[in-house]
Amino acid sequence: MNRKNVLSIAKHDFEQLIRSKIVWLGIVVLTVYLVYEWHTSSQHLIGSAWSIMIDPFVIMSPLYAIGLGYTAIAGERASGRIRLSLGAGLTRPELVAGKLLSRFVTLVSVLWLPVVIAAVIVTVGWQPTEATAVGFLGAMVVVTVTSTAWLGIALGASCSASTQLRSIAIGGFLVFLFLYAWQSILELLMFVQTGSTDLGIDITTGLVDIFDPAWFPYAVRVNPVNAFEATQWYVPNLLEALAAGETIDAAHGPNLFGLAMLLVWGTVPIAIGYYRFIHAELE
């Protein structure tokens, strides 16, 4: 793989994306949403402020990642542009790597720029937060990892599908599955096994490490939405404790598994999509 070619297509794609009105609309919407959320919840922002501050990303990061990812390769194929790019000497691996790079940089910009703007506005306007910088940055790392997981899903779908419609259908199905259906499916399985669906605790906070059935907290975290909700508490808590030279009592196993699942979602769909795209015929 030629690094110069990867950077060249990444630059070309990124410059096209940042000129998009939709991308800037996304930045504005997220900034306004963050300012509103942070302002209205400012009286509650003590200690674990970061967890409230990144709540908007539960919904926003999958939407933005899917929106950026689904056109990456399928859009090139649909537009016929791929023949010009590959015909000029670009290879398929270079195209995928370049698109991944440009979409990742755009996604990070779209997520972090509103955070910085909103943080300045809220801090200057209301000085509300007692959140620690370590905790907040830790939470934003989780946001970035989660968004990358969703981008991986979307880009994998885009590589696998021959049309943009199929690509968005795959991405849309997974968003629906994980946002609305996954928990119900697991609870049904749990009911079959134990006769109950009540754990009596918030399964994703990860502060307790004894569950019955034991597979449940792991299965929950296969879902990137739940993995995010769990690790958004776990990682900042862990980082703060480590910074203070302390330890925390948390469900390390399920939460580290959740973190690993986010990395899996960020890489495996791309690997599968890449394999399919490399062997696909262009139509």
Place this chain on the structure above:
Amino acid sequence: MAVIEANALSKRYGESTVLDSIDLQVEEGEIFGFLGPNGAGKSTFIDILLDFRRPTSGQLSVLGHDSQRESKIVRQRSGILPDGYELYSRLPGRQHIEFAATVAGVDSRPDRVLARVGLEGDGDQPVGSYSKGMCQRLALGMVLASDPDLLILDEPASGLDPNGIQQLQEIVREEADRGTTVFFSSHLLEQVEAVCDRVGILNDGELLAVDAIDALQEAIGGSSELLLTVDDQPIESSLRSLEELDGITDVDADGTTIRLSCSDPAVKSKAITQTSSAGLTVTDVDVQRRSLEELFSEYTEAGDR
């Protein structure tokens, strides 16, 4: 050296045969016209050239390299102007040229390329503001910027105005003069006729004929028409006497013009003499070759039968 060499190349999708055992050689430096109606398999053949699709069977060598195993080298040394594409609408034309040159690993000279394709002064405008013809010129510029040894043009006149078409033909000839092999796929027969050294006629996945246009005309017979303008309207017996000449396949009269279809070039002088013998004075003589369009119809209809 053959730049493109296909041997028994076939492409099938289930029961449907898109390309049927194609044998074809395109020589270095020639301008080769690839003719066929929509759905004939032209674009599929081009896709296989560049490994966008894989053949079901057969061998294909491009620029001396296996089109599948060494597709990267093939694509680095080729340039394709595809049929139907969109460019990056928010980026300026100049950036497209620079991108193509960078990927091809050649020096970027965007101003020179833009001027060559008639986009001088438009390079800093976003491509979204370009007309269809300007986009086609820019895409051609991207292909030229990569300085290919094999130039593949799929319906290159699409969206171009008459000036653009003339400029395209000049560029094609210039490229051929400097040794570039040009593979020119089009359904616009007069353009193929205007620039191509040889043509291949493809129909329903079968390559019906490959040769120089003159040779194809000779091969199919009745290759020219003789138009005689005479001083008076010819009578029926005069036309019948012309019909009886060996080498004349059809006679038609319109006022003082007699149109004779000749399968044998030598019959033309006999026909003029016969006309004079019938008491008519020949005031003008014109010879028309059969157009490529007629040849094309003849070959594709023969292939369908």
